Structure formats: structure tokens, C-alpha cells
Amino acid sequence: MTTATPALPTPIGIIGCGNIFPAYLKTLARCRRIRIVAIADANAELAASRAAEHGLTTLSIADLLASEAQIILNLTPPQAHHAVGMQVLNAGKHFFTEKPLAATFEQGQELVKLARAKGLRVGCAPDTFLGAAGQTLRALVDGGTVGQIRHGTAQFMNHGPDHWHPNPAFFYQPGGGPLHDVGVYYLTHLVNHFGPVAKLRSTSHVTHTERRVPFGPREGEVLPVGVPTHVVTQLDFASGPQIVLTSSFDVWAHTHTPMELYGDDGTLLGADPNQFGGTVKHNRQTGAFERAAGGRPYATNSRGIGLIDMALAIQEDRPHRCSAEMALHVLEVMDRALDAGRTGRSVTLKTRCERPAPLTSKLF
Ligand SMILES: NC(=O)c1ccc[n+]([C@@H]2O[C@H](COP(=O)([O-])OP(=O)(O)OC[C@H]3O[C@@H](n4cnc5c(N)ncnc54)[C@H](O)[C@@H]3O)[C@@H](O)[C@H]2O)c1
Structure with missing residues (x-):
């Protein structure tokens, strides 16, 4: 043998x-x-x-x-x-x-x-959609747990990276901002669940034209703001669902769930797409929410598994999950969402991508 x-x-x-x-x-x-x-x-x-x-x-x-x-x-x-x-x-x-x-x-x-x-x-990156919570939600979507998903919300809102990052200037320039910096996690998870976005509309605001660094070696420094800091985007997925994504660096506190997906027979509640683990719940019609079964790998911080998946994909001659096509599509969605916020017009996306293969077991 x-x-x-x-x-x-x-x-x-x-x-x-x-x-x-x-x-x-x-x-x-x-x-x-x-x-x-x-x-x-x-x-x-x-x-x-x-x-x-x-x-x-x-x-x-x-x-x-x-x-x-x-x-x-x-x-x-x-x-x-x-x-x-x-x-x-x-x-x-x-x-x-x-x-x-x-x-x-x-x-x-x-x-x-x-x-x-x-x-x-x-x-x-992001590779958080390969984590336990993202893959649990994907399995519930694919398994038709709440029937066909028609609508939903995804909410990323906080008061920006000024309170934790030692050098927050880049977050307020093109390529940064709440949508490109953190909304990107929510979008990538949604594309993992539903495939590409076909069309979008947006509103966007540069709420404050400068930010003052509140702590650390750069305390008191005034940062110019070159990107919208509150963006609300209506995403029409080619596969059908319409999801509203809010991305904001202007909100001190809120009580929204990070992701809610509304189907014909019930609702799915997702965990924070910026994390690998977290609680995923579902209900049917007027029933109570139940916690989805756990036990999937990568429930704690595993930043880097997307790179490992790519290295192993090269070794095994298979597609890698954090693909160039998906990242380019997500980038097009984010850039065009800012355009749509400026012009008030809806935009049809040019790029498409395949959904990555689900991750059902440990990579290594
Ligand atoms: N900090 C986080 O928690 C976090 C989380 C998720 C993703 N990210 C992403 O990781 C990336 C880096 O973020 P960070 O927070 O580590 O930034 P950082 O500013 O702390 O570190 C970036 C490093 O890159 C170096 N650098 C800059 N330009 C370079 C160049 N042209 N060639 C070589 N080195 C160069 C800088 O000297 C610096 O040491 C960003 O894309 C960010 O969106 C950061």
C-alpha cells in the first residue's frame, strides 16, 4: 500500500x-x-x-x-x-x-x-465567516430552517477606533471609514450566506469633519475625516434577499442585534461578524428563539485561518475560501455604496462571485 x-x-x-x-x-x-x-x-x-x-x-x-x-x-x-x-x-x-x-x-x-x-x-480577510458562528448561521440559511429569507438587517455601529487604536488616523481616510473597516465583515458574511449583491442604494454622512484623539500618545491630535462615518445601505442580493446594512462610527451605544434574517417561517439571529464565535438563534413563526447547536471549530479568535486555508488550498489544488473574487465584489459594493450615498442613485454592481465552500471541520 x-x-x-x-x-x-x-x-x-x-x-x-x-x-x-x-x-x-x-x-x-x-x-x-x-x-x-x-x-x-x-x-x-x-x-x-x-x-x-x-x-x-x-x-x-x-x-x-x-x-x-x-x-x-x-x-x-x-x-x-x-x-x-x-x-x-x-x-x-x-x-x-x-x-x-x-x-x-x-x-x-x-x-x-x-x-x-x-x-x-x-x-x-475577513476570515471570520469561517468561524463557528458564521458557519452555524450559513448552515441554518442553507438548511432552509426559516424558509426562504426575504429581508434582514445588519448593524455595525460604534464610536470609531479612537478609543482603542494607538494610531487611528487611517480609519478616517478612503479605504477606512465604518463601511470599509468593519462593515466589510458584515458584507462578507452576507455574501457567504447569499452570494453576490445585484443592486444597492445608500445614504451617507460625514457627521463630523474632524475627530479629536481621546487618549494615548496622540491624545488631543485632530484627525481630518475624509470618509462618511454613517452609511445606511439597502443591499439587493441576486439570489433574492434585501438586507439593510448600517455602518457607523458615530454611535455611542445601541441595542440592535448584529444580524437579523427574516424568512417565510421565522427569524435567524446572527452573532457579531467581527468575531469567530457567539450565539446564533432561530425561531419559527410566533415561537420563542432557540439557541442553535454549537460544536463547530474556530469559536475563538482565529485571525489567520483564511491564509492557512489558502496555503492548504494550494497544497491540495482546490479553491481557497477567502477568494479574490469575493473580496473584489465586496470592495465594489463598499465603493459603490459610498457613491450611491453621494448621488442618491441606485447602482447595479458589475462583479459577481461564487459563495465559498462551507467549512464543516477543522482545517488543520
Ligand atoms: N488592529 C486591528 O485590530 C485590526 C483588526 C482587523 C483587521 N485589521 C487590518 O489590519 C491592517 C493593519 O492594521 P493595524 O491595526 O495592524 O495597523 P498598524 O498601523 O498598527 O500597523 C501597520 C504596520 O504596517 C507598516 N507599514 C505601513 N505601510 C507599509 C508599507 N508600505 N510597507 C511595509 N510596512 C508598512 C507600519 O509601519 C505598521 O507597523 C489593516 O488593513 C486593518 O484594516 C486591523
């Missing part, structure tokens, strides 16, 4: 060692089917201190791009995603990036076009 030789661990490089870096490292360190070759950052001092802390090697960006790494994970701010991605793809490496795919749809299109021309893969 012959047994297949397991693929060697995929060598991975990381560019960007800021705030989100430790969360990724925690997940990546658990997977033996990948290995981290080296890390790099425009701030070489920061890269060196992260490398020392985690027992990793640091390289210049040029040396990392010339290294044996097959995939580069990009953890830079959205405004740098396009430039870093073009460099990575031109160096012949697969590219997995934090969200959004790029600061604009046009930049995202360029990245995907270059990847296709070079036969390389592009993957993109």
Missing part, C-alpha cells in the same frame, strides 16, 4: 508588524503545514522588536520578496495594500491581505488582473 507524501509546510513571509500582527501570529503558530520565513515592516525597528519577541527572523522588504516565501501576508494599513500587493505579485508570490483588498475598487481590479496574468492567488 502506498501513502501520499504530505506536502512540505508552505513558507510564508509577513509584511506589516503593527497592531493586528500578534493575533495572526498566534493562529499561524498553531499550524504545522505552514512556516514563517521572515517578517518585514517599513518601520525596521518595530520589525526587529517583533522578531525578537516571537523568535522570528526579520528581513528588508526587498529581501523578503527575494526569499523562498511562497505567500506574503500583508498586514499594512488599507492605503498601502495596493502598492504592497503589486510588489508581491510582481515578485512572483501569492498574496494574502488584510481587508479591504485595496483602498479603491479600481486598485483591487488591478491586483486581481495582475494575479490572474501571473497565475498567482490573491486571498483577503
Whole structure:
């Protein structure tokens, strides 16, 4: 009897060692089917201190791009995603990036076009839809638990990243804002459940033209606001459901459920799409809400499983779930939602994507 030789661990490089870096490292360190070759950052001092802390090697960006790494994970701010991605793809490496795919749809299109021309893969966060709560909700949708879903709401509202991020300026520039920064999780979950959006309408507001940093090393600094901070979007999915998504950095507190999906026979209540776990509930008609069965993998912070899925997909010659097509479609939806808010007109989307395969068991 012959047994297949397991693929060697995929060598991975990381560019960007800021705030989100430790969360990724925690997940990546658990997977033996990948290995981290080296890390790099425009701030070489920061890269060196992260490398020392985690027992990793640091390289210049040029040396990392010339290294044996097959995939580069990009953890830079959205405004740098396009430039870093073009460099990575031109160096012949697969590219997995934090969200959004790029600061604009046009930049995202360029990245995907270059990847296709070079036969390389592009993957993109968020990967939270692979978590236990997102997959539970997907199974309830696919299983017809509440019949055909017709309508719904998705609500992301808080008072912005000023209260927790040490350097919040980029969140208030194109590529940031509540829709591209956090609404992207809600949209990606919805596309995972229902497939692509066909048409949308929006209203949007730049509620305050500047924000004052309330704490930390930048306390008192005034940040210009270059993006709408309250956006309400009516999403018409090609498969039928019509969902209202609210994305806001202007709300101190609220009591809405993150996601409610209304079907012919009942209602589904989803968990926070920015998390991997959480409670999912469903009811039938006038009955009480019941908690959906648990037990699925990835119920705690697992940022990085989208990258691992892409590395394993390359090893196994199958499509990866956090696909370039889905990320580009979500980016088009977000950009066009801001246009629609400006013009008051409805917009028909140009891109389409397949729903990713459900995740029914652990990846590794
Ligand atoms: N911070 C979070 O909790 C969080 C959560 C989810 C997703 N994200 C996403 O992760 C990405 C990074 O966010 P962050 O909070 O870690 O930002 P950050 O500002 O803390 O860190 C970004 C790092 O990238 C480096 N950098 C910037 N431009 C570069 C370039 N051109 N080449 C090389 N290095 C460069 C900076 O020096 C910095 O160290 C963003 O896309 C963000 O949307 C962040």
C-alpha cells in the first residue's frame, strides 16, 4: 500500500508588524503545514522588536520578496495594500491581505488582473465567516430552517477606533471609514450566506469633519475625516434577499442585534461578524428563539485561518475560501455604496462571485 507524501509546510513571509500582527501570529503558530520565513515592516525597528519577541527572523522588504516565501501576508494599513500587493505579485508570490483588498475598487481590479496574468492567488480577510458562528448561521440559511429569507438587517455601529487604536488616523481616510473597516465583515458574511449583491442604494454622512484623539500618545491630535462615518445601505442580493446594512462610527451605544434574517417561517439571529464565535438563534413563526447547536471549530479568535486555508488550498489544488473574487465584489459594493450615498442613485454592481465552500471541520 502506498501513502501520499504530505506536502512540505508552505513558507510564508509577513509584511506589516503593527497592531493586528500578534493575533495572526498566534493562529499561524498553531499550524504545522505552514512556516514563517521572515517578517518585514517599513518601520525596521518595530520589525526587529517583533522578531525578537516571537523568535522570528526579520528581513528588508526587498529581501523578503527575494526569499523562498511562497505567500506574503500583508498586514499594512488599507492605503498601502495596493502598492504592497503589486510588489508581491510582481515578485512572483501569492498574496494574502488584510481587508479591504485595496483602498479603491479600481486598485483591487488591478491586483486581481495582475494575479490572474501571473497565475498567482490573491486571498483577503475577513476570515471570520469561517468561524463557528458564521458557519452555524450559513448552515441554518442553507438548511432552509426559516424558509426562504426575504429581508434582514445588519448593524455595525460604534464610536470609531479612537478609543482603542494607538494610531487611528487611517480609519478616517478612503479605504477606512465604518463601511470599509468593519462593515466589510458584515458584507462578507452576507455574501457567504447569499452570494453576490445585484443592486444597492445608500445614504451617507460625514457627521463630523474632524475627530479629536481621546487618549494615548496622540491624545488631543485632530484627525481630518475624509470618509462618511454613517452609511445606511439597502443591499439587493441576486439570489433574492434585501438586507439593510448600517455602518457607523458615530454611535455611542445601541441595542440592535448584529444580524437579523427574516424568512417565510421565522427569524435567524446572527452573532457579531467581527468575531469567530457567539450565539446564533432561530425561531419559527410566533415561537420563542432557540439557541442553535454549537460544536463547530474556530469559536475563538482565529485571525489567520483564511491564509492557512489558502496555503492548504494550494497544497491540495482546490479553491481557497477567502477568494479574490469575493473580496473584489465586496470592495465594489463598499465603493459603490459610498457613491450611491453621494448621488442618491441606485447602482447595479458589475462583479459577481461564487459563495465559498462551507467549512464543516477543522482545517488543520
Ligand atoms: N488592529 C486591528 O485590530 C485590526 C483588526 C482587523 C483587521 N485589521 C487590518 O489590519 C491592517 C493593519 O492594521 P493595524 O491595526 O495592524 O495597523 P498598524 O498601523 O498598527 O500597523 C501597520 C504596520 O504596517 C507598516 N507599514 C505601513 N505601510 C507599509 C508599507 N508600505 N510597507 C511595509 N510596512 C508598512 C507600519 O509601519 C505598521 O507597523 C489593516 O488593513 C486593518 O484594516 C486591523
